[in-house]
Amino acid sequence: MVHQHSSQPRLSPSSYEEDITLLLAPRLAYFAGVARQEHVTRAAQEMGVPQSTLSRAIVRLEEDLGVALFARKGRTVSLTPAGRTFLTSVERALAEVERAAESVQADADPSAGKVAFGFLHTMGSETVPELIRAFRVDHPRIRFTLVQNYGEAMIERLRAGDLDLCLTSPVPDAPDLVARRLDEQRLRLVVPDDHRLAGRKRIRLAEAADETFVTLEPGYGLRRITDDLCAEAGFTPRIAFEGEEAETLRGLVAAGLGVALLPPPAVARPGVVELGVTAPRAVREIGVAWLDGHPDTAPVAAFKRFLLSRRGHLLPD
Incomplete structure (x- = not known):
């Protein structure tokens, strides 16, 4: 006896989940509408779809699930226990989709997005x-x-x-x-107010070659600019501290820990002097x-x- 094998490929669990989602998703709103009305004709009228389309969608949904969701009596239907369980989750899912749609529409609103x-x-x-x-x-x-x-x-x-x-x-x-x-934005060499260079207004960066620097950590754009400017001035800076925030560096300069190349502050900070850098051109x-x-x-x-x-x-x- 020759056994006939189905030509349908067997789905792995993961591909089954993806497949069943694609099958179910378009029919969930139809299911919820019929469950709400408990009447196929009224549900079709409410949703503005042909009754035949709605009936076929519900039948296919039940076939895909392998579960009876409705008990039928003419055009009137009532949820089975399985249907009531399914409806609870479907309503949550549809409400979440509606909230997501409202959110992205609100974000794109020309006047209030x-x-x-x-x-x-x-x-x-x-x-x-x-x-x-x-x-x-x-x-x-x-x-x-x-x-x-x-x-x-x-x-x-x-x-x-x-x-x-x-x-x-x-x-x-x-x-x-x-x-x-x-x-x-012009960068300045920030030095302590009692520093040997504090009486100057401008400086060539090469004059700070022997200084200890406080800088931002590697990965910060200002750190890359600092390294590049020092290299252009002919030296590699000696680093005493690497931080994450420019105003912290200003505080450390005021404490005498080193000097720093920084953009101008929003508010002048006591304890430091900010020098213009004439060469190389120090900007970001x-x-x-x-x-x-x-x-x-x-x-x-x-x-x-x-x-x-x-x-x-x-x-x-």
């Missing part, structure tokens, strides 16, 4: 609050999710989809990103970056246009 915006720690006390204040003059209801971090971490979050835009330095150059230079470029090819919601597009309109005027004088 949301922008996920990342920026450097050094821009948090003055620059970013002023930017958002100016933007909200014409867009008062747009909301912001703000992330303050160092450059490489923000680029990672941009790629992960956590951010729409980020304000960073140096301006990134990567094939999957679009970046636009907005402004530049500030730019805005976003994912190439990533579609913008209306609020993101509006804020992007606003930032680009501030080229050359992003930072306070």
Whole structure:
């Protein structure tokens, strides 16, 4: 006797789960509608679908599950115990989908949507609050999710989809990103107020070759700029401390732990003197970056246009 084998491939547990989800998902709303009305005709009218379409969808749903969800009596139906159990979970799932849809629609609302915006720690006390204040003059209801971090971490979050835009330095150059230079910020050599150079207003960076430096940790854009400027001046800085925040470094300079190359502070700090650097040219470029090819919601597009309109005027004088 020859045994006939089914030509249908057997599904592994994981592929079965994916397959059953695809089968069930389009029919769940139909199931919930019939369960709510307990009548196929009324449910079809409520949902605006042909009664035959609705009936077929329910039959196929039960066949896919291998469980009777309804007891039928003419056009009237009532849930079986299995149907009541299934309905509880289906209603939760549909409500979650509805909440998710409402959330993304609200975030994309042109007048009251949301922008996920990342920026450097050094821009948090003055620059970013002023930017958002100016933007909200014409867009008062747009909301912001703000992330303050160092450059490489923000680029990672941009790629992960956590951010729409980020304000960073140096301006990134990567094939999957679009970046636009907005402004530049002069860096200063910060020294203790009793330092041998404290009486000067300007300095060539090479004059600080024998100094001990306090810097940001590797991975921070300002650390990379510091290393590059020192190399251009002909020396490798001796590092006494590596930190995560520019104002902490200023405090350590005031305590006499070393000198530092830093952007200007929002508020002058006692105990330090800030010297202009004449050579090499000590600046950091500030730019805005976003994912190439990533579609913008209306609020993101509006804020992007606003930032680009501030080229050359992003930072306070």
